[in-house]
Amino acid sequence: MSRAIVVTSGKGGVGKTTTSANLGMALARLGHAVVVIDADFGLRNLDLLLGLENRVVYTALDVLAGQCRLDQALVKDKRQPKLALLPAAQNRTKESVNARQMRQIVRALATRYQYILIDCPAGIEMGFRNAIAPATEALIVTTPEISAVRDADRVVGLLEAHGIKRINLIINRIRPAMVKANDMMSVEDVKEILAVPLIGIVPDDEQVIVSTNKGEPLVLAKEESFAGRSFDNIAKRLEGQQVKFLDLDEMNPGFFSKLRQLFTGKK
Amino acid sequence: MDPENNSSLDTVPSEATDAVDAVADSQTKITVQEPASPSDAQPEELSRQPGQQVQQARTSITALTSLFDDPVTLKPREKAEGDESLAGAMLTMPRNAKQSAQAARAKIARALEDADAAPASKEAARLQGEAATDPVVDNSVSADGKSDEAMASGPRSEEANASPDGAASNASPSADASETKPTLSPDQQVRIKRYEDHLALIFPREQKVANPDVTVDFVDSELWQQLQQRLSGGERSWKVNTPVHLNAQDHLLDSRQLQELGEALDRYDLKLTRVATSRRQTAVAAATAGFSIDQGAELPLVALTGEVEKAKAPSLATEPLYLQTTVRSGAEIRHPGSVIIMGDLNPGSSVVADGDILVWGKLRGVAHAGASGNKNSIILALKMEPTQLRIADALARVASAEQGQTVPEVAYVTAKNDIRITEATGFTRPYR
Numbered sequence: 001m002s003r004a005i006v007v008t009s010g011k012g013g014v015g016k017t018t019t020s021a022n023l024g025m026a027l028a029r030l031g032h033a034v035v036v037i038d039a040d041f042g043l044r045n046l047d048l049l050l051g052l053e054n055r056v057v058y059t060a061l062d063v064l065a066g067q068c069r070l071d072q073a074l075v076k077d078k079r080q081p082k083l084a085l086l087p088a089a090q091n092r093t094k095e096s097v098n099a100r101q102m103r104q105i106v107r108a109l110a111t112r113y114q115y116i117l118i119d120c121p122a123g124i125e126m127g128f129r130n131a132i133a134p135a136t137e138a139l140i141v142t143t144p145e146i147s148a149v150r151d152a153d154r155v156v157g158l159l160e161a162h163g164i165k166r167i168n169l170i171i172n173r174i175r176p177a178m179v180k181a182n183d184m185m186s187v188e189d190v191k192e193i194l195a196v197p198l199i200g201i202v203p204d205d206e207q208v209i210v211s212t213n214k215g216e217p218l219v220l221a222k223e224e225s226f227a228g229r230s231f232d233n234i235a236k237r238l239e240g241q242q243v244k245f246l247d248l249d250e251m252n253p254g255f256f257s258k259l260r261q262l263f264t265g266k267k
Numbered sequence: 268m269d270p271e272n273n274s275s276l277d278t279v280p281s282e283a284t285d286a287v288d289a290v291a292d293s294q295t296k297i298t299v300q301e302p303a304s305p306s307d308a309q310p311e312e313l314s315r316q317p318g319q320q321v322q323q324a325r326t327s328i329t330a331l332t333s334l335f336d337d338p339v340t341l342k343p344r345e346k347a348e349g350d351e352s353l354a355g356a357m358l359t360m361p362r363n364a365k366q367s368a369q370a371a372r373a374k375i376a377r378a379l380e381d382a383d384a385a386p387a388s389k390e391a392a393r394l395q396g397e398a399a400t401d402p403v404v405d406n407s408v409s410a411d412g413k414s415d416e417a418m419a420s421g422p423r424s425e426e427a428n429a430s431p432d433g434a435a436s437n438a439s440p441s442a443d444a445s446e447t448k449p450t451l452s453p454d455q456q457v458r459i460k461r462y463e464d465h466l467a468l469i470f471p472r473e474q475k476v477a478n479p480d481v482t483v484d485f486v487d488s489e490l491w492q493q494l495q496q497r498l499s500g501g502e503r504s505w506k507v508n509t510p511v512h513l514n515a516q517d518h519l520l521d522s523r524q525l526q527e528l529g530e531a532l533d534r535y536d537l538k539l540t541r542v543a544t545s546r547r548q549t550a551v552a553a554a555t556a557g558f559s560i561d562q563g564a565e566l567p568l569v570a571l572t573g574e575v576e577k578a579k580a581p582s583l584a585t586e587p588l589y590l591q592t593t594v595r596s597g598a599e600i601r602h603p604g605s606v607i608i609m610g611d612l613n614p615g616s617s618v619v620a621d622g623d624i625l626v627w628g629k630l631r632g633v634a635h636a637g638a639s640g641n642k643n644s645i646i647l648a649l650k651m652e653p654t655q656l657r658i659a660d661a662l663a664r665v666a667s668a669e670q671g672q673t674v675p676e677v678a679y680v681t682a683k684n685d686i687r688i689t690e691a692t693g694f695t696r697p698y699r
Contacts, residue, residue, distance in 0.1 A: 160499065162495075
């Protein structure tokens with residue numbers, strides 16, 4: 001039974017694509033057959049984050065136009081053969097596909113892949129509606145900012161109206177130190193407003209930028225990062241495993257513990 | 268409501284005052300909208316009284332802190348859905364207003380506003396002399412085309428429009444008031460009405476859309492969202508396999524849309540059996556899809572539509588809307604009776620009811636009770652943190668950031684057309 005999960009947020013720039021790329025990779029590493037679909041037609045990014053840009057030959061639109069087979073458009077990841085990407089067309093707009101076609105694509109992929117992650121564009125217009133149409137569950141990505149939370153709330157309402165009841169929440173880019181100082185909404189604050197089950201907390205991590213620029217998902221990085229571990233844990237929770245949330249206080253080790261690390265060489 | 272208690276802002280129960288002090292001490296920001304009197308009986312006395320209090324408040328607070336820049340502004344408001352134009356002046360107290368007297372007053376009447384369009388325009392002239400409607404204020408009104416925005420960005424615009432005079436000024440441009448005539452009808456949404464042996468699903472009449480060229484899929488339409496909301500929120504209130512009679516009014520539905528509708532109802536264990544419509548094409552589609560049809564007939568709804576037209580009828584007579592759901596940002600619930608919500612009303616959402624609004628959860632959005640003018644309506648919430656409260660034509664803006672207060676509260680309109688918020692416990696007792 002395959003699961004079509006849309007990764008959405010409403011607001012832009014909160015980390016939908018980063019989440020899609022990392023979760024896709026993490027799930028594939030857990031041994032599942034995963035395909036990530038870039039539904040952001042016209043502004044595709046997912047291929048960049050996965051480092052697969054130079055291997056894109058055909059796009060989802062070519063498949064729909066009958067110019068190639070679905071297999072040909074799927075880009076297999078060399079590092080992780082269980083992961084595939086269905087790229088979006090960069091030279092078109094979001095109006096160039098419709099909800100029915102998206103369902104068609106997902107139905108075809110569902111026969112071969114266990115997890116179908118759909119990277120949704122920002123906003124709640126056509127692109128959003130196309131992306132959520134084939135989904136049976138959703139991951140809401142939000143940052144602990146009032147605007148992102150408000151948009152996420154709206155999106156949850158829309159998803160519910162579209163009959164998507166299985167919705168999980170990922171709070172991205174949290175800064176434990178700022179939360180402690182009461183300068184940032186806490187996980188509890190966000191949870192309280194959205195009233196959606198929490199599946200992951202991802203700390204704000206500079207490594208995310210590094211990995212984005214390298215085109216190498218964090219979960220693959222040799223150096224373990226907090227954000228990478230968080231995504232690994234989210235993948236496990238998606239599988240149904242019970243995994244404790246990371247203790248984010250560890251993320252800001254004090255001066256002395258840093259010193260100790262330096263001397264002992266221990267991580 | 269006890270008019271004795273409410274007639275003066277100073278008659279504050281002592282325990283309430285204590286509570287207020289505590290609140291004020293916790294650095295609460297309180298917004299007060301200063302009313303001009305709606306009462307024609309003793310308008311001068313009533314309008315002077317709050318004015319004086321404001322003066323007091325202002326002077327004492329200015330002594331306390333320099334943060335306070337006596338922002339009194341003229342704030343007309345006309346909402347598309349509002350059947351009144353509210354106009355009033357606002358006064359913002361800073362967070363560190365520790366003056367117990369003012370705080371008490373502010374707490375009990377966290378926000379007040381005269382919004383009665385007719386008296387306001389009548390009084391406009393009188394207030395011209397009395398309340399220093401200086402040109403600054405007037406300009407701000409005319410420049411302020413988007414009054415709703417001014418509303419939302421309250422404190423900012425207040426500061427910008429601060430008048431040197433602390434008194435209430437109320438010079439409602441009466442022209443505005445008459446231009447935005449009642450368009451508010453809480454009946455413009457999907458309704459589910461219960462009958463002995465079936466449910467009636469009633470669509471609102473087709474409304475003019477701003478942009479007719481844009482076609483939206485049925486499942487993306489607002490109608491659909493309202494339907495889903497009503498269905499998921501009311502799931503427990505009907506038996507499995509209850510037949511549903513749809514009154515599509517003048518909506519044009521094709522057989523695919525009817526099928527989608529049937530499937531949606533199916534997910535909630537409801538069976539669409541009968542369709543009433545005034546459109547021939549819809550009737551044909553329904554017949555093809557195998558439903559019994561009533562074309563032209565407004566089916567069980569004749570009574571209902573009439574009910575709405577004579578909106579003066581007591582709103583409590585209408586079946587209340589019961590929803591077990593979180594009302595999320597962007598959602599708007601309108602109902603010609605009372606609304607009961609089991610769940611939170613999130614910021615960015617709104618509920619407009621002709622009757623009372625009861626929120627068994629946190630009220631953080633906009634709530635408008637007694638929307639067709641019933642001043643006896645109340646708003647009740649387990650946790651009152653609204654963006655805005657409206658009862659009949661009175662309006663109150665309640666500043667957020669009130670921590671540690673978790674008693675259920677009730678908002679009601681006093682004899683002076685102010686909205687007051689008080690502890691809900693014991694509110695319904697005949698004596699207080």
